[in-house]
Amino acid sequence: MPEFPAVTFSGDRDGLFSPDEVKSLMRAECARATRYKYAVTAMRVAVDRLDQLGDLYGFESREEILNQVTAVISRNTRESDFLGFKVGGTFHALFPHTNRKVGAALARRLLEDTSRLLFDEGSARVQVTLSIGISYRDAGEEVSFDGITREAASAIDRALSRGGNCFEIYVAPDPILDSLPDVSDVLGDDRALARQLAGLLDEKMQTFFQSMGESMPDFGGRDREVLALAVEKMEAAHHQMREEHAHQVKMLQRRLSKVTDSLTETEGIIRRGLSQKEIDSGVASIYRTVQGLSDVENDQELKKEMMSKIFEANLELRNR
């Protein structure tokens, strides 16, 4: 893992690198994350209502708050392991080797530690809170610096719109949800909402039948029942599919168990083979010196003739 230069958030011009240089380093880090397939998390941290607090309590208080928040961020992160810079009252950071879960845990810690910060401004005690936007890429995903920072910006906007003192993880927009019409103008009017939903249902069903090359039949006002029936059938099909999958999983587990047994048996054979290091090389023939055999035999001629006859008989047998 590369050792990053320490970057302080104390001020735009106080760090070792300028924000542009840090951005370049961030781009290089994103390219490296793509190349070496590790996770990356981008985080954008803003102090809630910072400008209002500055207006109310003065510039010095604003700077004090930023310094304290910087200290909190520094305490909770390993400065050498991340890249960061500050623009105005917003902190931008990129954490290599940090996945969604770790990123969320870090954000939670920052929120908790910041909530303990209290600024005594004479008659008032000011509570500082943060809004955090997180975007991440899992290991193996392509990381684009512009993409991930844009997503972090989008996430912090959502956190701010929720009232702050929270963190948001960027979620890619759902094309289906996005395609739904805006019903905000009819909220509260049940009939209007029902009409809009019925129209939406009709539209979806027409699309469905068209995709099958058929026109939508007339359900005689029983659209709901038809829909319920369709859902029931779909669920039944899903149930059957789940059962089939469960059966396949069981089969695979049985096969796995069999392979495991076979491997155990093979290991046993190999172990037995290894234990027999002393392989019997056999006993060499000692020819004429055993079984009472000797070079000097009686009836040599007779035996020679007999051997010849045995051989001939065997040769004849072989040639048959």
Add this chain to the structure above:
Amino acid sequence: MAKKSTQGEDHKDHGVLYVGIDLGTSRTSVAASNGVRETLPSFVGYPKDVVSKKLLKKDVLFGDEAISKRLSLNLFRPLEHGVLKCGEGGDDDAEGNMRAARDLLLEAVRMIRPRKDELIYAVIGAPAQASINSKNAIINVARESVDSVMLCSEPFAVAYGQDMLEDVLVIDIGAGTVDLCRMHGTMPEDADQITLNTAGDHVDSELMDLLSKSYPQAQFTTQMIKELKERHSTVAEVQAPIQAILPVDGKPTEFDVTEAVRGACSSIVDPIVDGLGKLVASFDPEFQDRLKGRVLLAGGGSQIKGLDMAIEIRMKEMLGNGRVVLIEEPMYGGANGALKIAHDMPEEYWEKLK
């Protein structure tokens, strides 16, 4: 291989292992020129199913181990009446018996521990009057385990091993056959040899019949009878009673089996002496007495107590006189003789039969 250092050691470094094999119906004995001699019952067993295979941890079992685990095995006794059950006699599992015979010979060769680099030349004893098909079957089976193989008549091998080549009558009693052979200084021909089926298995069968008649309540199997015979076989008139414990309705019960054992064992004497009589009668009258005075008794069946005496007595009754000599190692008589033939066989003959 030993390093050549002297002229005398050239033979030791020959690189050929000579083997004599007595492929018997009941036992297979091997003797090799490396000094190893082994014998094992001619039984081959294959696990019946995957359960027994897992339990036994072997693909094939031989001899006593196969007999003791026979309930978990497809057990084969590949020889009958001294020849392979290769379908000639209408055997229903010829293929299984051939496989068993092949494995049995491989095991026999493995037991003599040949060096990996040695050629194995084997002589196998076959019954005197085995058919051409039977002999071919044995050769085909043996070719897979040895480099060159020859067959010879079993009783001839016994006589050759004893160096008794002239005017000798050989009786080789196996489990499947009794082979009689007349040696007269030349290779025995068909007329010099007689094969009888009244051998060890015949004794087992007789003993079973006699016990079934005497003790119908007793339970026994062929294997139990075989063990009983091998332990107590006798034809002697005077001896201690033979007590056998056989189950009756599951309860071990003692029976006096003396008469049954003696009767069954004696049943082979007359056919043998009849056969000897035929061989003597067709021999040169001038040498008949010499022939009767040199009767060699060999084979596993020769271990029946008092058999040599019983044959002698019967020969005196039927042929006037007779002298029977029991060879020293009845179990290895055939294998030793076959080894000696293998060793005496000129090298070029082995080469031609490769």
